Structure formats: C-alpha cells, structure tokens
Amino acid sequence: MTDLAIDVHGLTKRFGDRVAVDNVAIRMPKGQVWGFLGPNGSGKTTTIRMLCGLLKPDAGQGTCLGYDLIADSRQIKRQVGYMTQKFSFWEDLSIRENLEFVARLYELRNIKQVVDQTLETLGLSSRQKQLAGTLSGGWKQRLALAACTLHNPAMLLLDEPTAGVDPQARRDFWDQIHRLAAEGLTVLVSTHYMDEAERCDEIVYIAYGQLMTQGPVSRIIDESGLHTWVAEGPGVRALADRLRGRDGAEHVAYFGSALHVSDSDAAKLDALIASEGGAGTQWRRERPSLEDVFIHLMGQAEDKS
Amino acid sequence: MIAPLKRILAILAKEFIQMRRDRMTFGMMIMVPIIQLTLFGFAINSDPRHLPTAVYLEETSPTVRSIVAAMRQSTYFDIKQQVFDPAEADRLLQNGEVAFVVEVPSGFTRGLLRGDRPQLLLSADASDPSAASGAVGQMNEIVRRALNESLGRGWSSLQGQPPLVDVVVHRRYNPEGITQYNIVPGLLGVILTMTMIMITSMAMTRERERGTLENLLAMPARPWEVMVGKITPYVGVGLIQTGIVLLASTFVFGVPFLGSPWLLLACVGLFIIANLAVGFTFSTIARTQMQAMQMTFFFFLPSILLSGFMFPFRGMPDWAQWIGSVFPLTHFLRAVRGIMLKGADATAVWHNIWPLLIFITVASFIALKRYRVTLD
Numbered sequence: 001m002t003d004l005a006i007d008v009h010g011l012t013k014r015f016g017d018r019v020a021v022d023n024v025a026i027r028m029p030k031g032q033v034w035g036f037l038g039p040n041g042s043g044k045t046t047t048i049r050m051l052c053g054l055l056k057p058d059a060g061q062g063t064c065l066g067y068d069l070i071a072d073s074r075q076i077k078r079q080v081g082y083m084t085q086k087f088s089f090w091e092d093l094s095i096r097e098n099l100e101f102v103a104r105l106y107e108l109r110n111i112k113q114v115v116d117q118t119l120e121t122l123g124l125s126s127r128q129k130q131l132a133g134t135l136s137g138g139w140k141q142r143l144a145l146a147a148c149t150l151h152n153p154a155m156l157l158l159d160e161p162t163a164g165v166d167p168q169a170r171r172d173f174w175d176q177i178h179r180l181a182a183e184g185l186t187v188l189v190s191t192h193y194m195d196e197a198e199r200c201d202e203i204v205y206i207a208y209g210q211l212m213t214q215g216p217v218s219r220i221i222d223e224s225g226l227h228t229w230v231a232e233g234p235g236v237r238a239l240a241d242r243l244r245g246r247d248g249a250e251h252v253a254y255f256g257s258a259l260h261v262s263d264s265d266a267a268k269l270d271a272l273i274a275s276e277g278g279a280g281t282q283w284r285r286e287r288p289s290l291e292d293v294f295i296h297l298m299g300q301a302e303d304k305s
Numbered sequence: 306m307i308a309p310l311k312r313i314l315a316i317l318a319k320e321f322i323q324m325r326r327d328r329m330t331f332g333m334m335i336m337v338p339i340i341q342l343t344l345f346g347f348a349i350n351s352d353p354r355h356l357p358t359a360v361y362l363e364e365t366s367p368t369v370r371s372i373v374a375a376m377r378q379s380t381y382f383d384i385k386q387q388v389f390d391p392a393e394a395d396r397l398l399q400n401g402e403v404a405f406v407v408e409v410p411s412g413f414t415r416g417l418l419r420g421d422r423p424q425l426l427l428s429a430d431a432s433d434p435s436a437a438s439g440a441v442g443q444m445n446e447i448v449r450r451a452l453n454e455s456l457g458r459g460w461s462s463l464q465g466q467p468p469l470v471d472v473v474v475h476r477r478y479n480p481e482g483i484t485q486y487n488i489v490p491g492l493l494g495v496i497l498t499m500t501m502i503m504i505t506s507m508a509m510t511r512e513r514e515r516g517t518l519e520n521l522l523a524m525p526a527r528p529w530e531v532m533v534g535k536i537t538p539y540v541g542v543g544l545i546q547t548g549i550v551l552l553a554s555t556f557v558f559g560v561p562f563l564g565s566p567w568l569l570l571a572c573v574g575l576f577i578i579a580n581l582a583v584g585f586t587f588s589t590i591a592r593t594q595m596q597a598m599q600m601t602f603f604f605f606l607p608s609i610l611l612s613g614f615m616f617p618f619r620g621m622p623d624w625a626q627w628i629g630s631v632f633p634l635t636h637f638l639r640a641v642r643g644i645m646l647k648g649a650d651a652t653a654v655w656h657n658i659w660p661l662l663i664f665i666t667v668a669s670f671i672a673l674k675r676y677r678v679t680l681d
C-alpha cells in the first residue's frame with residue numbers, strides 16, 4: 001500500500017471546448033490536511049468531483065487511497081466522504097431520516113446507535129425530527145459534515161464547507177477538522193479564506209484550471225519571489241490610485257486599512273516607493289502575505305491564458 | 306401609466322429570453338400542435354373501414370360468393386380468411402384477429418329462391434361499439450345490392466318489399482353497445498400511463514434539480530439499485546390505482562369481468578413496468594421537473610390518440626397503426642378488453658403480451674444505458 005492518499009497526474013476535464021481542469025497533478029500523503037485554493041471557476045469543484053468518481057476525467061490517471069480513479073470508483077466512494085459545495089441532503093427528510101438513509105446506503109451496522117451517537121455529538125438530538133431544509137446555514141453545514149463522516153471514511157473531500165457560515169461556526173468547524181485529522185483522517189478542503197488556508201499542512205493553488213503552486217504556506221511565500229511594502233496612514237487612499245499600473249507595482253491591494261504594494265523586482269519596487277512615498281504615510285517592508293502571493297499567481301495565470 | 310408599462314415590458318422580455326433558452330419547452334410548444342394536427346387531421350377516422358373479417362360458409366353458391374364479393378367491395382370489410390369450423394371463428398373473434406365473422410347457413414340459396422328470407426349471421430366484436438357500428442349499419446344495403454346484381458331484373462321487381470335476406474347481427478361481448486364497457490377498462494391503461502411515467506420521470510429529475518443527485522451518486526449505490534429502489538414504490542401506487550379503477554368498473558359502471566383476475570394482474574404488472582421504464586428513461590434526459598412533465602405529455606398524447614382508446618385503432622391509416630403499435634397502451638388495452646369483456650385466456654392475450662415484453666426490454670436497456678453514475 002502506498003502512503004499517498006491522492007496520487008493523480010495529467011488530470012484534465014473539458015466541458016464542450018472549455019478546459020475546466022488542465023493537466024493537474026496532486027500527490028497528497030495520508031493523514032494531512034490540505035487546502036485547495038483558487039478563484040471562482042478555477043476548477044476546484046471539478047477536480048474534487050473527479051477525485052471521488054463523480055466526473056470522468058477526459059485525460060489523466062492516478063489513485064485515490066490506493067484505488068484506481070477510473071476502475072475502482074466504487075471502492076473510492078466507500079472510503080471517501082464528500083461534502084458538496086451546495087447543501088445536497090434531502091431537505092424534505094428530517095435530520096434523523098437523512099442520517100439513517102446515509103447509514104443504510106453505506107450498509108452500516110447498528111444504525112440506530114450510530115445515528116443516536118452522531119445526533120448527540122452534533123447537539124441535534126432534540127431537533128432530530130426537524131426537516132433538514134429548515135436548518136440555518138451553519139447547522140446544515142454541521143449536518144453535512146456529520147453525514148459524510150458517518151461511515152468512517154479514510155479521506156474527506158470538503159468543497160467550500162465554510163462558505164456563508166458565521167465566524168464562530170467556522171472556527172468550530174475547523175477545530176472539528178483538526179480533531180478528525182488527529183485521528184488519522186486525510187482531508188482536502190477547498191476554501192477562499194486565508195486564515196483557513198494557513199491552518200493547512202499544505203496548499204494547492206489552482207487558477208484557470210491550471211495548478212499554479214503547491215506546498216506549505218511559508219514555502220509558497222518564499223518561492224513566490226515576491227517583495228512587499230506596506231503603507232499605513234491617512235495618505236494611503238490617494239496613494240493607491242497613483243501607484244496602480246505603475247512599473248514596479250505589480251499589484252496594489254488593501255488589507256484592512258493598510259496598503260500592500262508588491263512586485264517581483266525588488267529594485268524597481270524600492271525605487272517606486274522611494275519616489276512616491278508621499279507625506280502622511282508610514283512605509284515598512286514586510287514578508288508578503290499568502291493573499292499577496294495568490295493575487296500575484298492569479299495575475300500570472302491571466303497572462304498565460 | 307408609463308412606469309408600470311415599462312416594468313411589464315421588462316418582465317415580458319425576460320420571459321421571452323427564458324422561453325427561448327429552454328430549448329425543450331420551446332420545441333414542445335411547436336411540436337405539440339403539429340402532432341395534434343397530424344393525428345386529428347390525418348390519423349383519426351371514426352368510420353373505420355377495411356375491418357378484418359372471417360367467413361364461415363356452409364354453402365358456396367354463386368349468390369353467396371357475390372355477397373362476399375360485395376362486402377369486400379364496400380371497403381368496410383376485409384375478408385381475411387375462410388374458416389370451416391364455428392369454434393375457429395369464435396377464437397379469431399376473441400383474439401381480436403378479426404372484427405367480424407359472416408356465417409352463411411346451408412340451404413341459404415334455396416331458401417332465398419323460395420322467398421323464405423333466410424338468415425345471414427354477422428357476428429361483430431362490439432367490445433368497442435364505435436369500431437363496429439359503421440360496417441354493421443351498411444350490411445343490409447350491401448346484401449341488397451349484391452342480390453340485385455346476382456339475381457337480375459326478375460328479382461328487382463320485389464324491391465320495396467321487406468329484404469330478401471334476414472341479416473342477423475350478433476354484437477358479441479357487448480350486446481347493448483354500452484360505451485362504458487369499452488372506455489372504463491381503457492381508462493385503467495390511460496391512468497397508469499399518465500401517473501407512472503410522470504411520477505418516475507419527476508422523481509429522478511427532482512434529485513438532479515435540487516442537487517441531491519450529486520450526494521446520491523457520491524455514495525456507493527449501483528445504478529440498478531437506485532432504479533429499482535426508486536421505481537418499486539410506484540409499482541405499489543399503480544396497483545392501488547388499478548384496484549380503484551376495477552372496483553369502480555364493476556360496482557359503479559357494471560362492466561362485466563369474464564376472464565381471470567390473475568391474468569389481468571399479470572398484464573397490469575407488465576404494463577406498469579413498461580411505463581416506469583419510460584419514465585426512468587425520461588428522467589435521464591430531462592434536466593428539470595418541468596421538462597420531465599413535458600416529455601410525459603409528449604408520450605401520453607399519441608398514446609391515447611393512437612392506441613385505440615379514443616378512436617378505433619382500425620380506423621387509422623397504416624402509418625398511424627404502425628406508430629400506435631409502438632405504444633404499450635395499445636397492447637395493454639387489447640389485453641384488458643380481451644380479458645374483461647371477452648374472457649380471453651393466456652393463450653388468447655399472448656399476442657398482446659409479447660409486444661409489451663419487447664417494449665420493456667428496449668426501454669430498460671435505454672434507461673440503464675443513459676443512466677450515469679457520474680454527473681457528466
């Protein structure tokens with residue numbers, strides 16, 4: 001047995017003549033939590049669907065949990081828990097009925113016990129008869145996570161599980177993910193949140209269907225070759241418009257009230273800051289944030305496509 | 306005044322755009338009237354001709370032959386075969402292979418010449434009264450004309466007198482020509498077609514529309530498991546519907562039930578499966594519940610018009626009969642009418658059963674072929 005949970009290469013998917021996923025390779029060891037990032041429409045959902053056998057790749061091959069992606073998709077489905085981007089449990093079934101249905105499809109034993117236990121852990125025992133459709137976003141997300149871990153999967157594929165969920169629920173959710181990971185579960189989770197990305201062992205970043213970079217957060221930042229200056233103070237707003245599009249300022253972006261100005265060419269960037277660094281602003285050189293790097297990568301991908 | 310108008314126009318434009326985008330709905334809106342016009346305009350004829358007829362002749366004088374020839378010439382009767390045994394004639398009528406049997410007793414010609422007004426027996430399959438009525442109504446006139454030609458002037462002097470031959474009509478299986486006898490068993494097929502196809506096609510499409518299909522497919526259920534699991538409850542629904550129609554048919558409409566209930570149940574079972582297979586196939590094609598509904602009607606419309614439910618099957622031109630033979634309802638109607646009204650047994654309805662079996666095989670094959678375990 002391999003110790004890679006996901007080992008795929010050349011993964012490609014077309015819809016008509018549009019390439020949604022283009023020649024993507026991922027090698028992910030077991031027992032880790034990886035973040036899957038990229039702008040909307042970059043092919044995250046499509047990739048995840050190919051990994052769990054819901055879409056047939058047009059090209060490429062590989063294994064999931066040691067099973068062949070194409071030939072053994074039933075085995076993969078048995079051992080993977082997939083949480084869809086859009087809530088996809090049965091809204092006209094109650095919470096309990098949903099869990100029981102899932103448990104039956106996976107042929108679990110002691111269904112009543114398993115479901116009772118799950119409801120207990122979720123804190124939903126008292127509302128088990130409520131229809132799933134009437135739950136709020138945060139509870140739907142918890143129900144979905146509970147349902148897709150019901151069969152003790154070896155790997156979780158979570159597609160933007162925290163989109164539209166309040167900050168506290170988001171934290172709770174991630175605590176739960178790390179608990180599961182500590183028990184040996186492998187997790188691939190797509191997200192748009194940088195704080196979530198930073199809690200991952202490694203990041204896979206994809207744009208326009210192409211894998212742009214992959215690795216631990218610090219390495220991705222180091223390898224980006226990006227340099228960043230941060231400006232703060234009342235003069236920042238006027239500054240932003242002046243700097244945008246200038247040579248030496250590849251991108252200019254607000255982070256809260258601070259302005260990040262980044263470029264790959266340190267000398268040009270320094271020169272620009274020196275000449276434009278007007279009054280009422282304090283400048284300091286900083287290590288680029290993950291988001292700076294992603295903006296930079298997105299720009300690169302745009303140039304390529 | 307102008308502001309509401311502007312908003313109405315905005316909504317109008319949006320509806321038009323959406324209508325145009327939904328290709329299937331658009332296609333249906335164009336196709337349905339075309340199909341209706343074709344069917345009502347060309348296919349349906351409530352004065353059926355060329356009805357298959359068997360003759361049982363105990364004597365074959367030139368006069369008798371001229372009567373048979375006149376029947377053929379009238380275009381109402383299509384003389385298919387001559388039988389030599391009354392039991393064989395009965396069997397043909399019961400199977401529905403012929404719509405009429407003409408029986409000429411021995412001594413017919415002699416009686417005719419003696420002026421005894423001999424009987425000529427016309428047995429009609431009246432289980433569908435409207436299919437038989439036109440031809441039956443013409444029979445006296447056909448016989449009169451045949452005798453005129455065959456016997457010559459001398460006999461024509463007798464014109465105006467009571468007819469020389471007593472044409473006795475036996476309306477078999479429905480002597481009083483009660484239309485309910487025909488329609489109520491037919492309704493069983495129509496109701497099952499409608500609900501079975503609609504419910505199954507929507508049940509699957511609903512999963513797709515709501516996004517739950519993705520979840521279902523991500524779990525380890527095989528296509529045939531999903532299909533059987535989704536369809537079985539509706540077989541139960543279909544059986545309940547059957548029970549209701551049969552109870553009403555017997556106790557409210559007084560329709561006779563001559564054959565075996567078990568045979569009927571077997572036919573109902575096959576028919577339900579055939580329709581569920583169609584519904585499942587539709588559900589693999591339709592993207593939305595709306596489209597599933599439209600496809601159901603698309604199938605339902607020709608089913609009721611071309612199956613012999615609303616109009617006599619044999620009144621339709623050949624091409625329409627060909628198309629009609631594709632629909633399971635056509636064969637089911639014949640089987641149900643045969644069993645209930647004619648007391649047909651398994652051998653008699655077999656030629657209505659095997660087309661259903663073929664239909665089920667083909668439709669299930671297409672359904673399973675089209676059903677995807679993936680979202681592609």
Ligand SMILES: Nc1ncnc2c1ncn2[C@@H]1O[C@H](COP(=O)(O)OP(=O)(O)O)[C@@H](O)[C@H]1O
Pocket residue numbers: 015020038039040041042043044045046047
């Ligand atoms: N079923 C589909 N049919 C056609 N195009 C699709 C389909 N699913 C996704 N796409 C397209 O593929 C691209 C990638 O989509 P997706 O994988 O959903 O991106 P992400 O999850 O990263 O937002 C998008 O351009 C999207 O429009």
Ligand SMILES: [Mg+2]
Pocket residue numbers: 041044045046085159160
């Ligand atoms: Mg997505």
